Amino acid sequence: MKLSEYSKAELSAFLDEQQTLLSEYKSRGMKLDMSRGKPSTEQLDLSNEMLTHCLDGDHFSESGIDCRNYGVLDGIYEAKRLFMEMIGVGRWEIIIGGNSSLQMMYDVLAKAMLLGVKDSPKPWCKCEKVKWLCPCPGYDRHFAICEAFGIEMIPVPMLSDGPDMDMVEKLVSEDEAIKGIWCVPRYANPTGVVYSDKVVTRFANLKPAASDFRIFWDDAYCVHDLTDERANILNILDECKHAGNPDMVIIFASTSKISFPGGGVAIIGASEENINFMKAQMAFQTIGYDKLNQLRHAKFFGSYEGILRHMKKHREIIKPKFDAVLEALDREIAPLEIAEWSKPKGGYFISFDGPDGTAKRVVALCKEAGVTLTGAGAAFPYGKDPRDRNIRIAPTYPSLEELKQAIEIFCVAVKAATAEKLLEG
Amino acid sequence: MKLSEYSKAELSAFLDEQQTLLSEYKSRGMKLDMSRGKPSTEQLDLSNEMLTHCLDGDHFSESGIDCRNYGVLDGIYEAKRLFMEMIGVGRWEIIIGGNSSLQMMYDVLAKAMLLGVKDSPKPWCKCEKVKWLCPCPGYDRHFAICEAFGIEMIPVPMLSDGPDMDMVEKLVSEDEAIKGIWCVPRYANPTGVVYSDKVVTRFANLKPAASDFRIFWDDAYCVHDLTDERANILNILDECKHAGNPDMVIIFASTSKISFPGGGVAIIGASEENINFMKAQMAFQTIGYDKLNQLRHAKFFGSYEGILRHMKKHREIIKPKFDAVLEALDREIAPLEIAEWSKPKGGYFISFDGPDGTAKRVVALCKEAGVTLTGAGAAFPYGKDPRDRNIRIAPTYPSLEELKQAIEIFCVAVKAATAEKLLEG
Numbered sequence: 001m002k003l004s005e006y007s008k009a010e011l012s013a014f015l016d017e018q019q020t021l022l023s024e025y026k027s028r029g030m031k032l033d034m035s036r037g038k039p040s041t042e043q044l045d046l047s048n049e050m051l052t053h054c055l056d057g058d059h060f061s062e063s064g065i066d067c068r069n070y071g072v073l074d075g076i077y078e079a080k081r082l083f084m085e086m087i088g089v090g091r092w093e094i095i096i097g098g099n100s101s102l103q104m105m106y107d108v109l110a111k112a113m114l115l116g117v118k119d120s121p122k123p124w125c126k127c128e129k130v131k132w133l134c135p136c137p138g139y140d141r142h143f144a145i146c147e148a149f150g151i152e153m154i155p156v157p158m159l160s161d162g163p164d165m166d167m168v169e170k171l172v173s174e175d176e177a178i179k180g181i182w183c184v185p186r187y188a189n190p191t192g193v194v195y196s197d198k199v200v201t202r203f204a205n206l207k208p209a210a211s212d213f214r215i216f217w218d219d220a221y222c223v224h225d226l227t228d229e230r231a232n233i234l235n236i237l238d239e240c241k242h243a244g245n246p247d248m249v250i251i252f253a254s255t256s257k258i259s260f261p262g263g264g265v266a267i268i269g270a271s272e273e274n275i276n277f278m279k280a281q282m283a284f285q286t287i288g289y290d291k292l293n294q295l296r297h298a299k300f301f302g303s304y305e306g307i308l309r310h311m312k313k314h315r316e317i318i319k320p321k322f323d324a325v326l327e328a329l330d331r332e333i334a335p336l337e338i339a340e341w342s343k344p345k346g347g348y349f350i351s352f353d354g355p356d357g358t359a360k361r362v363v364a365l366c367k368e369a370g371v372t373l374t375g376a377g378a379a380f381p382y383g384k385d386p387r388d389r390n391i392r393i394a395p396t397y398p399s400l401e402e403l404k405q406a407i408e409i410f411c412v413a414v415k416a417a418t419a420e421k422l423l424e425g
Numbered sequence: 426m427k428l429s430e431y432s433k434a435e436l437s438a439f440l441d442e443q444q445t446l447l448s449e450y451k452s453r454g455m456k457l458d459m460s461r462g463k464p465s466t467e468q469l470d471l472s473n474e475m476l477t478h479c480l481d482g483d484h485f486s487e488s489g490i491d492c493r494n495y496g497v498l499d500g501i502y503e504a505k506r507l508f509m510e511m512i513g514v515g516r517w518e519i520i521i522g523g524n525s526s527l528q529m530m531y532d533v534l535a536k537a538m539l540l541g542v543k544d545s546p547k548p549w550c551k552c553e554k555v556k557w558l559c560p561c562p563g564y565d566r567h568f569a570i571c572e573a574f575g576i577e578m579i580p581v582p583m584l585s586d587g588p589d590m591d592m593v594e595k596l597v598s599e600d601e602a603i604k605g606i607w608c609v610p611r612y613a614n615p616t617g618v619v620y621s622d623k624v625v626t627r628f629a630n631l632k633p634a635a636s637d638f639r640i641f642w643d644d645a646y647c648v649h650d651l652t653d654e655r656a657n658i659l660n661i662l663d664e665c666k667h668a669g670n671p672d673m674v675i676i677f678a679s680t681s682k683i684s685f686p687g688g689g690v691a692i693i694g695a696s697e698e699n700i701n702f703m704k705a706q707m708a709f710q711t712i713g714y715d716k717l718n719q720l721r722h723a724k725f726f727g728s729y730e731g732i733l734r735h736m737k738k739h740r741e742i743i744k745p746k747f748d749a750v751l752e753a754l755d756r757e758i759a760p761l762e763i764a765e766w767s768k769p770k771g772g773y774f775i776s777f778d779g780p781d782g783t784a785k786r787v788v789a790l791c792k793e794a795g796v797t798l799t800g801a802g803a804a805f806p807y808g809k810d811p812r813d814r815n816i817r818i819a820p821t822y823p824s825l826e827e828l829k830q831a832i833e834i835f836c837v838a839v840k841a842a843t844a845e846k847l848l849e850g
Contacts, residue, residue: 036495038494039494052477052482053477059476066466069463069686070681099714110535148540148706149540260493262715263492263718285532286531289525290687293688
């Protein structure tokens, strides 16, 4: 029965029931965490060999570079080869960086502000205003970078096949203060949305008012499938070249959720001219990134196919966790018809939309009962969900047993918060 | 006999002799490199164990953090402990970063430009002009960062015990556009100068017109002694605190020339308030640096004493190289009384001052004969040595045999260029 059809008395009884359960959970003093998209210990164990025998007595690249010494600003070739196919670029269109793609995004944006990107009429910090499009729900750390730099964020609704492109096209063509957009094209954080071919081509064919507009294409989950149907999105760089906009996109990726978060390598892909421009800027910043770690990755994975094989092992570990969350939601919440949620085919999150005005309350109730969730509103610019309904669920880190407990508590919290809301109204 | 006392005929004969030698070298088709301060293969081999068995089955920090996963923005404690004594700061006064101290300097300066440092009235990019003091000869990559950001560089002469402090005090107290100064306080690049106690205390007691003036204290060679007399300079952070200027200094260091260049860890030291301010800025940029590499370093070196023991092994390898260069200069150049050079007790360089107007010519002659030197003028802002006399010699990378050949050629080139100059005049 739908919760909206409950009588007031039934609702009160229902709420009492949930509150009793919550008090019980609370008394158990549990500490469960569904807040961040972190791999579990079991997943990290998959790459342990990389830490030990990978470089035994051999620290030279194929071309004879001693990876222990200075040099090679843009990364060793075998690391490039490993990731070129993964992000769909050629050998002159890639930079292998440090341990964090987030840091590379921050850096590219910081340099855009201070120095400008290729073809910038002037550094962005000299513009009166810089604005950025933010499809949401989206990734909180993307939005935080804009906030740090005082870039005005414009929310764009996320539809089932990507951002609302009517709105994107209209805004970028009209306002030259809009310098870019955040995109997670595959298994988007947190919605799991995979951009359709139509959306990708519309991106590639944008006619921005700003001559130095950039699409920040964060392909963070490019090999993070949860099913056998691999999400083969259109190649954005190819599409941009074809549309005469070769320099409009910068692709980012990393092995944070392939090998080790914080101990992996980050990757930038773009047109050769963009890459050369970025390398020229980077040459002032560093002599080079950690080639030993690049070599570790190249030796451990061997090839792009090696990465895909490795990701199947990740999937075997995390798929049951996604299933456990989705089963609980189907069983506990679906019959009440009070919420919707994503059923992702990849990535790291489930995006949950409850009734308007309940998300903060659900997060607070969960916290009291021992379950940490990502803060309500985190997936929106400035942390403000206008409808206070979205919650990001991250199922990967806890053990399956802990996760089952956590999602049970989550469902009770959703029921309680919804009943409270209905009784108020 | 002094070269200046040669008759014109003697000089011509002398020059002919050198030119004959240079032609001979040229015909041998050698490729020798004294251009960059790179450790040699033998030095890198000292740390090979770090690449293999260091993390065998144990990737947890002392406090139980799994270094394979996200988190710990400012670095694991055992890495902090390792470097606190090295750079002379306490546990709340240190950040362990990525693989490059140069990148951390660039980043701190980039954020100063975009966001400001602690107590900045406004971001530096909003100032009409930003100026920076550059003791020279100095480190080319320091100066390049200023150049990248359009910061006006003011050269300050390097004296035998540090920068000309009369000039530094006068300039910083008078001009609020001057926001900072580059310092390499120990075995300075390239002069080998060690700052005297007097110089360090004068730095700590500066009264800058700019309220957010910063000393960038790049202690790159803090444990890179070439003799038993360790250069124990005064602790700049202690002195700054004592003088009531606790936030004026930011210390940088790295293990690039301790473990692996590009595969080491970088370190920032500063007052606790400065560190907290920087951490708050960094939180937007990254989730954390590579803790696995931090753990490798902590396990491999064990303690600060372990680092000092390790550096003795480096010294055994590179001291004979410095000696070979100095012996050749003493033998070949000293009797002619045409040049001066540093006799460093540590660091990576010998700074050579030939007759005015000869440095570029010497570098060119060497190049023709197969010896690559750092470009003449590199040690000065904008690459411009006003007297065109300074050359930076980097003896560490070539083998001893190669180095002996290279310095032989260098001496002949110096003789030739000087004779040419004298014949012109």
